[in-house]
Amino acid sequence: MQxxxxxxxxxxxxxxxxxxxxxxxxxxxAGLRRGQAVMLLPERGEHxxxxxxxxxxVLISLVISALLFYILWIPLPVTILPTTSxxxxxxxxxxxxxxxxxxxxxxxxxxxxxxxxxxxxxxxxPDHHLxxxxxxxxxxxxxxxxxxxxxxxxxxxxxxWVLVGLLVISVAIxxxxxxxxxxxxAAKFGKEWQAYVAHTKFLMPxxx
Numbered sequence: 001m002q003x004x005x006x007x008x009x010x011x012x013x014x015x016x017x018x019x020x021x022x023x024x025x026x027x028x029x030a031g032l033r034r035g036q037a038v039m040l041l042p043e044r045g046e047h048x049x050x051x052x053x054x055x056x057x058v059l060i061s062l063v064i065s066a067l068l069f070y071i072l073w074i075p076l077p078v079t080i081l082p083t084t085s086x087x088x089x090x091x092x093x094x095x096x097x098x099x100x101x102x103x104x105x106x107x108x109x110x111x112x113x114x115x116x117x118x119x120x121x122x123x124x125x126p127d128h129h130l131x132x133x134x135x136x137x138x139x140x141x142x143x144x145x146x147x148x149x150x151x152x153x154x155x156x157x158x159x160x161w162v163l164v165g166l167l168v169i170s171v172a173i174x175x176x177x178x179x180x181x182x183x184x185x186a187a188k189f190g191k192e193w194q195a196y197v198a199h200t201k202f203l204m205p206x207x208x
Contacts, residue, residue, distance in 0.1 A: 019103060023107055094153070096149075099149030104146075105142075106146060138206070139204065140201070
């Protein structure tokens with residue numbers, strides 16, 4: 001049992017590290033250096049914040065997030081038998097890996113068209129084009145859906161209040177962000193976007 005939990009913990013840590021640091025943070029920094037990424041700090045006239053200022057903000061946010069996770073890592077008020085706990089962890093790990101796979105697949109499919117947006121700003125590339133292959137053949141925002149699946153898996157593995165709260169917040173933020181992205185893409189691509197929307201789902205394959 002202990003060995004199983006250690007293996008699960010290692011898989012989860014490696015997966016989260018890859019998503020947040022290797023895929024998201026490194027990719028965002030590379031785009032920021034090329035002037036193609038959304039800036040987190042507001043620009044003031046001709047003044048532009050340096051990359052180090054943005055990295056400082058990210059570091060502070062990570063420290064605060066880590067503290068909140070530590071404080072709010074409170075188990076949910078449910079009684080789980082040892083056998084049931086193992087089954088839930090196995091199901092959770094499967095969901096986590098499925099969500100991780102979908103997120104990474106979508107990111108690699110986007111390639112150079114990928115960029116981190118915020119709930120207030122979406123930045124398209126000068127030569128931006130619609131990606132309609134891979135997971136984007138069925139759903140327009142597979143990365144967000146993949147992250148939600150991974151979070152549900154984490155809740156089954158670690159049934160805590162902080163993860164439930166993170167899922168609720170993520171659904172609200174990514175839903176709003178997806179709507180903003182769609183408005184920007186619709187304005188950019190017009191009829192091509194309308195044709196794409198006609199045969200795809202918004203966030204959940206075959207459902208919505």
